[in-house]
Amino acid sequence: MAAERFGVPVVLVGDPDRLGDVTGLPVIAASEVVAMDAEPASSVRRLKDSSIVRAAEAVRDGAASAVLSAGNTGAAMAASLLRMGRIKGVSRPAIAVPYPVIGRAPTTVLDCGANADCQPEWLVQFARMGTAYARQRFDIEEPKVAILTIGEEAGKGNTMVKTAVTLLEDNDWASECGARYIGNVEGRYLMTGVADVIICDGFTGNVVLKSLEGLYDIFRAAVETALSETGVNQEAEDVLAPVFRHFDAKATGAAVLLGTRGLTMISHGSSTANTIANAIRTADEMSTVGIVDQVRAAVGAADA
Amino acid sequence: MAAERFGVPVVLVGDPDRLGDVTGLPVIAASEVVAMDAEPASSVRRLKDSSIVRAAEAVRDGAASAVLSAGNTGAAMAASLLRMGRIKGVSRPAIAVPYPVIGRAPTTVLDCGANADCQPEWLVQFARMGTAYARQRFDIEEPKVAILTIGEEAGKGNTMVKTAVTLLEDNDWASECGARYIGNVEGRYLMTGVADVIICDGFTGNVVLKSLEGLYDIFRAAVETALSETGVNQEAEDVLAPVFRHFDAKATGAAVLLGTRGLTMISHGSSTANTIANAIRTADEMSTVGIVDQVRAAVGAADA
Numbered sequence: 001m002a003a004e005r006f007g008v009p010v011v012l013v014g015d016p017d018r019l020g021d022v023t024g025l026p027v028i029a030a031s032e033v034v035a036m037d038a039e040p041a042s043s044v045r046r047l048k049d050s051s052i053v054r055a056a057e058a059v060r061d062g063a064a065s066a067v068l069s070a071g072n073t074g075a076a077m078a079a080s081l082l083r084m085g086r087i088k089g090v091s092r093p094a095i096a097v098p099y100p101v102i103g104r105a106p107t108t109v110l111d112c113g114a115n116a117d118c119q120p121e122w123l124v125q126f127a128r129m130g131t132a133y134a135r136q137r138f139d140i141e142e143p144k145v146a147i148l149t150i151g152e153e154a155g156k157g158n159t160m161v162k163t164a165v166t167l168l169e170d171n172d173w174a175s176e177c178g179a180r181y182i183g184n185v186e187g188r189y190l191m192t193g194v195a196d197v198i199i200c201d202g203f204t205g206n207v208v209l210k211s212l213e214g215l216y217d218i219f220r221a222a223v224e225t226a227l228s229e230t231g232v233n234q235e236a237e238d239v240l241a242p243v244f245r246h247f248d249a250k251a252t253g254a255a256v257l258l259g260t261r262g263l264t265m266i267s268h269g270s271s272t273a274n275t276i277a278n279a280i281r282t283a284d285e286m287s288t289v290g291i292v293d294q295v296r297a298a299v300g301a302a303d304a
Numbered sequence: 305m306a307a308e309r310f311g312v313p314v315v316l317v318g319d320p321d322r323l324g325d326v327t328g329l330p331v332i333a334a335s336e337v338v339a340m341d342a343e344p345a346s347s348v349r350r351l352k353d354s355s356i357v358r359a360a361e362a363v364r365d366g367a368a369s370a371v372l373s374a375g376n377t378g379a380a381m382a383a384s385l386l387r388m389g390r391i392k393g394v395s396r397p398a399i400a401v402p403y404p405v406i407g408r409a410p411t412t413v414l415d416c417g418a419n420a421d422c423q424p425e426w427l428v429q430f431a432r433m434g435t436a437y438a439r440q441r442f443d444i445e446e447p448k449v450a451i452l453t454i455g456e457e458a459g460k461g462n463t464m465v466k467t468a469v470t471l472l473e474d475n476d477w478a479s480e481c482g483a484r485y486i487g488n489v490e491g492r493y494l495m496t497g498v499a500d501v502i503i504c505d506g507f508t509g510n511v512v513l514k515s516l517e518g519l520y521d522i523f524r525a526a527v528e529t530a531l532s533e534t535g536v537n538q539e540a541e542d543v544l545a546p547v548f549r550h551f552d553a554k555a556t557g558a559a560v561l562l563g564t565r566g567l568t569m570i571s572h573g574s575s576t577a578n579t580i581a582n583a584i585r586t587a588d589e590m591s592t593v594g595i596v597d598q599v600r601a602a603v604g605a606a607d608a
């Protein structure tokens with residue numbers, strides 16, 4: 001779909017026998033697979049001929065411009081980090097996830113799970129990387145950057161967040177990376193568009209992401225069940241379909257790992273074919289605008 | 305409403321002139337108010353004749369069995385802690401919030417914001433306090449206790465959570481407080497009923513709570529807007545009203561501060577009269593079953 005519809009050159013990585021029915025697309029052979037529930041780092045080290053390792057190597061070696069995986073997220077991160085390496089000035093790569101906002105561009109939230117424990121200075125880097133990404137991906141000239149915490153007033157947060165806020169306030173965001181730092185936001189503003197980039201540690205980001213996915217699934221099912229008991233089912237279903245699609249994590253854009261020396265995109269494990277095709281197109285666009293170089297510039301400017 | 309409908313003896317605390325139109329209810333005079341956006345701890349120390357301080361004193365002195373506030377949450381916590389004191393064996397009180405689960409009892413989540421930074425051993429206490437509460441409030445004989453983290457596999461979490469898990473696994477939950485420890489849960493299971501008590505640090509708990517409230521508000525508004533554009537509006541509205549009510553934080557039960565030597569309940573700032581009346585009834589029930597003594601027993605058993 002991505003190749004035909006968008007003209008993106010796609011390379012498949014995996015077992016050639018199992019990929020044999022995808023006609024016309026080149027295949028990079030890989031004989032092993034990192035299972036969804038496998039321990040990521042050790043699996044990537046051990047399974048040197050796994051599809052995710054070979055795909056990351058293809059990016060490293062210039063045979064591909066980006067890797068897209070809907071498999072084991074930790075393995076995609078580990079393979080990218082080990083095979084591509086980190087951008088200079090990036091302490092830790094972070095997972096950036098676009099949160100849907102009604103009527104305007106999504107808000108990029110990071111870190112959504114790469115780093116369970118974060119140092120305050122990493123959050124400053126996340127802000128820089130997120131700024132570069134929001135600008136390139138969503139055409140936001142001067143992204144507004146906020147930190148996720150437990151109150152809007154200054155001084156609200158845990159120790160790590162409070163230290164990070166001090167560091168964030170120390171930056172001249174406009175001149176250093178063209179962003180505008182707007183301070184604290186609470187969780188209730190994640191999807192309202194008050195900020196274009198929201199930063200947090202990877203533990204909080206991952207728990208929040210999964211909590212929201214959980215509520216979405218339950219709430220949507222409850223609404224559908226209630227409506228199915230009325231005679232208005234079909235019409236309501238038709239009008240609600242775009243609403244559900246808007247909030248559906250499986251339908252929204254792929255997450256991206258920012259901070260490695262190559263582009264890695266991560267799709268939801270239950271993505272549809274359509275979602276994967278769109279993610280491939282996004283990967284192509286991000287590669288074309290040189291997102292890795294943009295991130296490098298956003299982070300590197302700090303050392304200037 | 306609470307007094308008339310449920311026969312709960314209610315005492316009002318505040319400015320007698322402003323409470324003059326609530327006929328028949330006794331009033332404890334308080335001339336000051338801690339504003340919603342005031343800094344909690346210093347306000348409570350300074351405003352000794354504020355309604356929340358006087359209310360906490362009424363509980364301390366036996367003039368009331370519980371305090372219910374829909375005002376400044378931090379001030380309610382600070383007043384309770386300073387005027388009532390901590391239960392012996394409780395390092396830090398925690399805010400427990402009932403998360404709605406379709407078709408069964410809510411899941412009690414704590415800490416939802418009392419402690420932005422937590423020591424791992426505090427989470428063990430939260431588990432004990434939450435167990436006592438879930439048993440008394442929701443009639444769950446042997447509550448299932450889980451810890452909120454970023455993966456279901458053992459070893460998933462940040463450093464604090466991983467240490468807490470080690471401590472949690474060391475406990476003989478059945479004999480010590482009649483609970484069953486079931487290990488890790490991800491955010492997506494907060495509202496599915498897989499656990500009766502879910503523990504986390506107060507930063508994570510507060511961010512998640514507000515994130516879910518935010519998604520709920522946005523999703524509900526989007527569904528209502530979409531349906532209003534069809535001809536099926538009224539019928540759909542009628543059938544969806546109970547669904548919305550089920551998930552509405554303003555309609556679900558009040559939060560409770562566990563760990564102080566008196567009962568403090570905290571309602572949402574935008575609660576309806578009905579919600580407040582229900583919260584008063586819950587406070588009455590919790591007071592009648594001696595929830596403070598139950599929490600004391602659950603925590604104290606650890607030292608035996």
